[in-house]
Amino acid sequence: MKIVTQVKLMPEAGQAAALRSTLRTVNEAACWVSVVAFERRVPREYELRKHTYGELKARGLGAQAAQHVIKKTCDAYTALKANLRAGNLGKPSSKRRLRAAAKPIVFRPEAAQPYDDRCLSWQYDAGTVSIWTTAGRLRNVRFACSPDALKMLREHRKGESDLIERDGVFYLIAVLDIPETEPYEPSGFVGVDLGIANIATTSTGYRAAGRGLNRHRKRQLALRKKLQAKGTKSAKRLLKKRSRKEARHTANVNHIVSKAIVTTAERTGSGIALEDLTGIRSRVRLRKDQRTSLHSWSFHQLASFVEYKAKRAGVPLVYVDPAYTSRQCSECGHIDRCNRVDQATFACRACGTLMHADDNASHNIRRKGEAEWTAGRESRVPATP
Known part of the structure; x- marks a missing residue:
């Protein structure tokens, strides 16, 4: 079973500026990738990579960051199609549905950016992370969370973590893979x-x-x-x-x-x-x-x-x-x-x-x-x- 836990980053002034600049850069790049996907009608990740990977590298994104930007854009279009199919955006003739389907998806400047273990490493004992940014690798970025959350991170963290900025504060949303307990036979x-x-x-x-x-x-x-x-x-x-x-x-x-x-x-x-x-x-x-x-x-x-x-x-x-x-x-x-x-x-x-x-x-x-x-x-x- 996958759940998420949130930890608060406490970067220094220079580190915070680098993190903020990174989020702005990757989300600006994601908006450009979204326009390409919309205009060329290539929402599939492999096809989209052919049209955008080189430009993303030229914009200063690392290889893994560029891959995550492309994947994030594809996931956004997949979610949009699922919502349209399920009728969550209204009936086929509704203004909301037509407006959502008639233009490319736009990413907010502070929207979440996924990081894998190549771009982000955790030092649980020291309470710090090492994270990739457009200004280079940032080391010893402090984080804070409850003792229970730290224990869960040590034992069950697996997969990607999302970096987000909310009201000027940075957070990492980490994925935890917790084994499910075998259900019992209920008496009622x-x-x-x-x-x-x-x-x-x-x-x-x-x-x-x-x-x-x-x-x-x-x-x-x-x-x-x-x-x-x-x-x-x-x-x-x-x-x-x-x-x-x-x-x-x-x-x-x-x-x-x-x-x-x-x-x-x-x-x-x-x-x-x-x-x-x-x-x-x-x-x-x-x-x-x-x-x-x-x-x-x-x-x-x-x-x-x-x-x-x-x-x-x-x-x-x-x-x-x-x-x-x-x-x-x-x-x-x-x-x-x-x-x-x-x-x-x-x-x-x-x-x-x-x-x-x-x-x-x-x-x-x-x-x-x-x-x-x-x-x-x-x-x-x-x-x-």
Whole structure:
């Protein structure tokens, strides 16, 4: 299983200038390679290398750096094609999709640049790295990370690391290849209902209320509007300072919630059943005042956190179809739109069961997860002699 860890570089003034100049140079070169790929219609790496490698070397890039620039550009076009194919950029006639497909991909000056072991070496004991730049090899560039992250780097770092600049600070995003724990045979499943009012509700009774997170988002939105309307230098400086604060806070909450879900499943020897909510934003129709809440809903991030934590712990995980989980009675199975009285209340019209709507949905998801796991298991019937 591959995960990433982030370390902060603490270069001296001259080293920082060299790193900044390197990122600007390689991303400017990547933009040029992108134009060549777009105009000549050669997104494949081997073909693109014939048209661009010599020029990249002439621009002062090393052999490995030039290869990484070409590969980065090809990967960007591959990702664009995948997004177009999946409909993530809208319908074929949408302005967003047409605009994305009608021009070359552009790389930001501080965009990530991949480094392999030929361009970057780690000295864990000294807490330094040696890294290639356009000004030559920089040695003894200090880095900082937590003791746990350092241990993970020592034991599991493998493959490329990305150099990025964020708000004037340099980071290395290193890839870790961690062996997965063999999943156990679950005694049951924990159904997890994801929502906005409640971030996650499990069939075991755990409920992560979304009140605090939604309040934080509204406060951040109001503050951004106020600062943007003011428009002064100090307001713009404060906006930049507070950028990504909401995203960091949301990610922290999702880490806490996902850890609680996986820990409960591991302690009880159960598996985890999650809803497959792919494409829900395009399917749901809401009023204009509700759209901000829907598009701020980080269900995919929470699901990905649960997934990788479950893999590390060996907890079985399945995705189920969310259809009718909020309308079906978990006691008698009756499906009726009128069963859902309001956001929080479920009252079955057939058997009279009354419970919290999210609790009811989590029980339905649990049952679907058990059925999915049973259907997907290998047959235990002995082979015919």
